[in-house]
Amino acid sequence: DTAVSQTPKYLVTQMGNDKSIKCEQNLGHDTMYWYKQDSKKFLKIMFSYNNKELIINETVPNRFSPKSPDKAHLNLHINSLELGDSAVYFCASSLTGGTGELFFGEGSRLTVL
């Protein structure tokens, strides 16, 4: 059983398109995150949701809109895709009051042409 699963794993699209990446966790965690890893391999946090409420919103263009329908899901919708959005996007989850360990998904590689 995959603890944190992301779909799709690979996504190739044209500039200007709108796309979504879905994330689901079956760990019973109450906090979920989106991280972006660019071509230089830096991992940067984008968003954090706790119990479906936005907690962290780093400097991310408003073309990126996370949506958390419930505690087990945090989807990432991206409008008007740009070349610079090409990256690997990682979803993660954690449990409040736990050890602080984050469980990461396998990543979704987005390529914008």
Added chain:
Amino acid sequence: DAKTTQPPSMDCAEGRAANLPCNHSTISGNEYVYWYRQIHSQGPQYIIHGLKNNETNEMASLIITEDRKSSTLILPHATLRDTAVYYCIVRDDSGAGSYQLTFGKGTKLSVIP
């Protein structure tokens, strides 16, 4: 910005202990030290964490200096599968149950046959 400093790369012979250093001279009293690793093309994986005392689990040992300004991750018997980028992270508790991790550049550990 990351609060830690790590060597960019290290080599280790297979079967030997791998000792990965980390400096975190500005760590505050209630901040934990976390170690994660990222094997090529996979999501980051939690290894171990600690506050003051040395810690050991099935994956590794964590040695934290008495002044807490540095630490060492020890993989007792490195295998080829331990080849990865290792991240030392000082946890920034963003409150409201969200554990924000700020990843630096990490150390690329290469285990050599």
